[in-house]
Every structure is written in structure tokens, then in C-alpha cells.
Amino acid sequence: MMDSHSHCHSHSLPLIQESGNISSSSRIRLLLANFQQVLLGTKLAVLFPAVPLAVVASHYHFGNVLLFTFSLFALAPLAERVSFLSEQIAYYAGPTVGGLVNATCGNAPELIIALMALQKDKLEVLKWSLLGSTLSNILLVLGSSLFLGGLANLSKERKFDQQQANVNLSLLLLCSQCHVLALMVGSVSSSSSSHTRMSLDLSRACSIVMLITYFACLFFQLKTHRQHYDILEDSSSDNGDSSDDAPVIGVTSACIWLVLMTTMVSVISEYIVGTIEDASKSWGMSVSFLCIILLPIAGNASEHAGAIIFAYKNKIDIALGVTLGSSTQITMFVTPVSLIAAWIKGIPLDLDYKLLETGSLVMAILIASLILQDGTWHYMKGVVLVVSYIVIGFLFFNLGTTF
Structure with a gap:
């Protein structure tokens, strides 16, 4: 929560920026104020030095393991700032366009990592990273x-509120159906080439359906049933938190900073994708463990902390919206967009995540659905979800460096 000084400051900055006649000293003060809000306005700012360290490590060839380590730490503050800046732009864009901006940019780091893995033809890394983000949100967070x-x-x-949770859980169950069917295609095909063709055709059809369903869900949330979601959003402004809803920088500055931060996320993501195998061998961990467990924790650190704080304040509806909403975005938007991008480039990416990965995803969604079906919550339900995540983490940790 911002203090009174920062609260006043948050209202003055956009007004200063919108005035036509700004002196040089005012421009400098505005630039410094924006710099302070964007780079120092988060507790993760202590990790920002990892960004230039990663760039230096790459340029001077300090070693892939060190580069991966710096990049992993650098991803956390960059991902948090991308989310923050998209919220700033959404404030000016209005409820509908703002909702679309948040929905699109909310999981931008996951999408960028997926596209970087696709560019380097590392399809397993792509699948594992998306699976890891989903499992992390559903179980750990x-x-x-x-x-x-x-x-x-x-x-x-x-x-x-069960309606919000049920909408997201039903979409997650639809996603799990698509993955299970893509996996099961192998049992009815007569040859490996036939299996690949059938799996690709099914996956591409599913990706189109998933995208259409996702946009239908956005229409549901932002238009036809917006009044219901407005109630949930308004509750986050209770108990003196309303100052957090005001923009702290102007829309032009927010757009410029968003482009800059997204570019840096792209650079860092390229480092991560390019060095993850070497880090796996050096640390004695499987690539799947790094992608499914470590990478999502680094990329979503701020989002994780935010959800926990909301639950601590007894605002569980907002925590559910953050966790289940993020999982829905990854499974119903980022995954099909990645698959369609691969389709355009002629890369045979499908929804077949193999047996262990698909089983982990389906079980996670089923456990979460069963736990949330009665509309009540207590700490024991959290224990079950966290233990489920630990078991899955141990599974992939125990597979060795070859997997």
C-alpha cells in the first residue's frame, strides 16, 4: 500500500505528462519520477542488477551455467514489471480494452519463452515450460x-465465489481433454508417421477451438457478466487499498517502458532457452525439472506473492482469480498461440505432452476441481495441493539429466 505522498504523486504524474508546456527541469523530474516508479517501485528491484550481469555474461562468454543463473534471477523483476505496466495501460484504455490488454500481457513472459524455444526448435522445452507454469499456478500458488x-x-x-472458479476450472478441464486425446491418438494409429499426422491434425484443430473458447470467455467476463467480475475487482480496493488502483505513470511512458521491458524479457528468455541444457548437466538436474519447477517459480514470483497476500487478507476470490485465471490464459491462449505459430512455420508441434506430463496436468486439474467444488476453503485443502506439487516435483527431479 502506498503512503500519502506516493498517493498524491500517483495522481499528479499523469497530469504533468499530459500538459503541453513542460520545462526542461520538469521533464527531467518527470523522467526521474517514472524511472523511480518503474524500476524501484517493486521489492524485486534488488534483482534488477541480474539483467546487465546476464547481458555481460553473454557478451564476454562467462559460461552458460552462470548465464542461466543470472537470467533466471533477471526474469523475476522483468516479468513483474511487464504485468505492472500492462495494468497501467489498462487503466487508461477503459474496462473492455484494458481487460484485453491485461489478458494478453498477463502471461507475456511465458509466451515469449515459448516462442524463443520454438525459434530454437526446442519443442520439449516449450511444452515443459508451459506445463510448469500451469502446474505452479494450480498447485503451488x-x-x-x-x-x-x-x-x-x-x-x-x-x-x-464458485461461478468465477467454475468458469476457469471448466476451461482447464477442456484443455486437459485436448491433451489426453492428443496422447491417446497413438494407441489407434498403425504407424509412427500416421500417429504424428493424426496428432498434429487433432492438435491444430484443438488449438483453434481453444482460442475461440478463450475469447468467448473474455467476452463473458468483460461484457455479458462484467458486473459480476466488477464486484470481485472492487473488493480488492477495500480496507484502504484503493490507492493502488490509480495510475502512477502516464500512458505514453507506460507504453515506452512496456516495449523496453518486453524486449529485455525476450533477450533474457533467449539466454534461458539457449543455456538450460548446460545448466541441467552442471547441476545434475533434468531439463524437465528446470523447466517445470524452477523456471515458473522465477517467472511468476511476484504473481505468486500477490495471490498469497490476498488470501492472507481473506480475499480468496482475488487469489483464485489470479491463480486459476493465469492457468487458463496459459492453457487456452499461450499454448494454442504457440502451436499456431509453429503451424505457420511448418514445425510439427502438437498437444501430446507424453504420458508423465499429461498425467501430471490432468491430475492437478482434477484435484483442484474436487477441492474447490463445494465453495469453501481451509488450510487443509492448501496442504493437499502443495503436497501434490511436491510429489510432481520429485518425479521430474528424480528422472535424471537425460530427460
Whole structure:
């Protein structure tokens, strides 16, 4: 929560920027103020030095393992700032366009990493990174939120809005159906070439359907049932948090900073994708473990913390919106967009995540669906989700460096 000085400051900055006659000293002050808000306005700012260190490590060839380490730390603040800047732009764009901006940019780092992996023809890394982001949100973040929030609010009524959760969970179940069918195609095909062809055709058809369904969901949230979601958003402004909703920089500055931050995310993502195999061998961990467990934790650190804080404040509907909403964006938007991009480039990317990965995804979605079906929450439900994540993490950690 911002103090009174920063609250006043947040209202003055856009007004200063919009005035036509700004002196040189005012421009400098505005530039410094924007710099302070964007680069120092997050607790993850302590990790920003990792960004130039990663660039230097790449330029002077300090070694792929060191480069991967710096890049992993650099991804956390960059991803958080991309999310922050998209929210700033959304404030000026209005509810509908703003909602689209947030929906598109909300998981921009995951999409960029996926496209970088696609560019380098590392299809397994692409699949693992998207799977990891989904599992992290459904099990680790949601589980931690329910656990810590449940312990902090033992004496309060613990119910949540089921409509919001059911919409997201139904989309996640649809996604799991597409992945299971792509996996099962192999059991009915007569040859490997036939299997590949059938799997590709099915996956591409599913990706189109998933995208259409995702945009239908956006229409549902932003138009026909917006009043319901407005109630949930308004609750985040209660208890003196309303100052966080005001923009702290102007729309032009936000757009410029967003382009800059997204460019840096692209550079860092390219480093990560290019060095992850060497880090796997050096650390004695499987590539799948790094992609499914470590990478999502670094990329979504701020989002994770935000969801847990909301649950701690007994605002579980917002925590559910963050975790399940992010999972829905990854499975129903980022995944099909990656697949369609591969289709355009002639790369045979499908929805067949293989048996272990598909099983982990389906079980995670089923466990979350069962836990949330009655509209109540307590810390024991969080324990179940977190333990499920630990078991999956141990599975991929135990596979060795060859997987």
C-alpha cells in the first residue's frame, strides 16, 4: 500500500505528462519520477542488477551455467514489471480494452519463452515450460494461498465465489481433454508417421477451438457478466487499498517502458532457452525439472506473492482469480498461440505432452476441481495441493539429466 505522498504523486504524474508546456527541469523530474516508479517501485528491484550481469555474461562468454543463473534471477523483476505496466495501460484504455490488454500481457513472459524455444526448435522445452507454469499456478500458488490464508483466517467465514472458479476450472478441464486425446491418438494409429499426422491434425484443430473458447470467455467476463467480475475487482480496493488502483505513470511512458521491458524479457528468455541444457548437466538436474519447477517459480514470483497476500487478507476470490485465471490464459491462449505459430512455420508441434506430463496436468486439474467444488476453503485443502506439487516435483527431479 502506498503512503500519502506516493498517493498524491500517483495522481499528479499523469497530469504533468499530459500538459503541453513542460520545462526542461520538469521533464527531467518527470523522467526521474517514472524511472523511480518503474524500476524501484517493486521489492524485486534488488534483482534488477541480474539483467546487465546476464547481458555481460553473454557478451564476454562467462559460461552458460552462470548465464542461466543470472537470467533466471533477471526474469523475476522483468516479468513483474511487464504485468505492472500492462495494468497501467489498462487503466487508461477503459474496462473492455484494458481487460484485453491485461489478458494478453498477463502471461507475456511465458509466451515469449515459448516462442524463443520454438525459434530454437526446442519443442520439449516449450511444452515443459508451459506445463510448469500451469502446474505452479494450480498447485503451488493456489495451495500456498489456501494454506497460509486458512491459517490466518481460522475464525472467519471461509467461502468463495464458485461461478468465477467454475468458469476457469471448466476451461482447464477442456484443455486437459485436448491433451489426453492428443496422447491417446497413438494407441489407434498403425504407424509412427500416421500417429504424428493424426496428432498434429487433432492438435491444430484443438488449438483453434481453444482460442475461440478463450475469447468467448473474455467476452463473458468483460461484457455479458462484467458486473459480476466488477464486484470481485472492487473488493480488492477495500480496507484502504484503493490507492493502488490509480495510475502512477502516464500512458505514453507506460507504453515506452512496456516495449523496453518486453524486449529485455525476450533477450533474457533467449539466454534461458539457449543455456538450460548446460545448466541441467552442471547441476545434475533434468531439463524437465528446470523447466517445470524452477523456471515458473522465477517467472511468476511476484504473481505468486500477490495471490498469497490476498488470501492472507481473506480475499480468496482475488487469489483464485489470479491463480486459476493465469492457468487458463496459459492453457487456452499461450499454448494454442504457440502451436499456431509453429503451424505457420511448418514445425510439427502438437498437444501430446507424453504420458508423465499429461498425467501430471490432468491430475492437478482434477484435484483442484474436487477441492474447490463445494465453495469453501481451509488450510487443509492448501496442504493437499502443495503436497501434490511436491510429489510432481520429485518425479521430474528424480528422472535424471537425460530427460
